[in-house]
Amino acid sequence: GAGVSQSPSNKVTEKGKDVELRCDPISGHTALYWYRQRLGQGLEFLIYFQGNSAPDKSGLPSDRFSAERTGESVSTLTIQRTQQEDSAVYLCASSRRFSTAYYEQYFGPGTRLTVT
Amino acid sequence: GESVGLHLPTLSVQEGDNSIINCAYSNSASDYFIWYKQESGKGPQFIIDIRSNMDKRQGQRVTVLLNKTVKHLSLQIAATQPGDSAVYFCAEKNSGNTPLVFGKGTRLSVIA
Numbered sequence: 001g002a003g004v005s006q007s008p009s010n011k012v013t014e015k016g017k018d019v020e021l022r023c024d025p026i027s028g029h030t031a032l033y034w035y036r037q038r039l040g041q042g043l044e045f046l047i048y049f050q051g052n053s054a055p056d057k058s059g060l061p062s063d064r065f066s067a068e069r070t071g072e073s074v075s076t077l078t079i080q081r082t083q084q085e086d087s088a089v090y091l092c093a094s095s096r097r098f099s100t101a102y103y104e105q106y107f108g109p110g111t112r113l114t115v116t
Numbered sequence: 117g118e119s120v121g122l123h124l125p126t127l128s129v130q131e132g133d134n135s136i137i138n139c140a141y142s143n144s145a146s147d148y149f150i151w152y153k154q155e156s157g158k159g160p161q162f163i164i165d166i167r168s169n170m171d172k173r174q175g176q177r178v179t180v181l182l183n184k185t186v187k188h189l190s191l192q193i194a195a196t197q198p199g200d201s202a203v204y205f206c207a208e209k210n211s212g213n214t215p216l217v218f219g220k221g222t223r224l225s226v227i228a
Contacts, residue, residue: 004159033215042205043160043218056215091159104150105216107159 002026004108006092012114013082021077021111025094032075033105034067035091043091049075082115089113128225135193137222139206142187146208150216151180151191155202163191163204193224201226 005024013019025032034046045059049069060066064082069075079086089112093105129135141149147168152160166173166180166189173180179192189206203223207216 035218042220043207045215045217048215093159104162104165107152107161109157109159 004092004094004106006090006108006111008111009109010112010114012116015084015115016081018078018080019082019113021079021090021092021113023075023077023092023094023108025073025075025092026106028072029094029096029106030072031095031103032069033093033095034075034077035093036061037089037091037110039088046077046090079113082113084115087113087115125220126223126225128227129196131196131198131226131228133196135191135196135200135224137191137193137204137206137224139189139191139219140187141189141206141208141219143208143210143217144184144187145210148209149180149182149189150207150209151178151189152205152207152218153200153202154205154221160205196224196226198226198228200224 004026007022011019030051033048035043036046037043047055047057047060047067049055064080067075067077077090089110091107091110093107095103095105150165151163153163154160164175164178164180166182171182177194181190193200201224203221205218205221207218209216
């Protein structure tokens with residue numbers, strides 16, 4: 001079946017502009033996650049959604065970052081007034097459930113954001 | 117706060133040799149661990165997982181070992197192949213509604 005998809009695959013924007021990144025999770029996956037990966041670095045957790053529960057935004061680095069998800073479908077990550085430090089690959093992942101049970105996250109290919 | 121780290125940032129091995137990638141974790145409450153493989157330009161891909169009630173789990177050419185006493189996790193790859201070249205991340209999860217916490221990653225380079 002189809003995996004996690006993200007768009008665009010690459011985005012170049014000027015400093016100060018807003019950007020929207022999109023994630024389409026695997027159908028039926030109730031949990032969705034956003035991560036940031038700077039060049040040569042590990043994955044930095046940003047936010048996750050679980051069904052209709054309030055999202056965990058504890059990883060968002062500043063109030064310029066926000067994310068939305070409609071039900072158990074597509075999610076958008078918005079970065080306002082982009083800064084050069086926002087340049088990174090933004091990865092989205094989804095999983096079947098999020099609970100005390102064990103689970104596996106499936107990752108999309110990521111969106112490479114470059115702020116000039 | 118909790119952290120997951122790696123002993124070696126890079127590892128070079130000869131094709132056909134076995135590879136061992138290490139990971140240290142600091143949260144003793146973590147009860148689930150995963151190894152991911154990330155090839156250049158792609159998202160991380162699940163390799164193998166292990167629960168805290170186990171100390172070893174085997175997959176196809178891969179074995180994960182968990183030592184809870186010293187909070188250490190390792191990934192062993194048998195007969196390493198050029199296609200194994202990638203960055204490998206360990207990740208941990210503790211009980212409750214918390215997401216995976218990823219380590220910084222180890223780059224594995226296979227020398228043909």
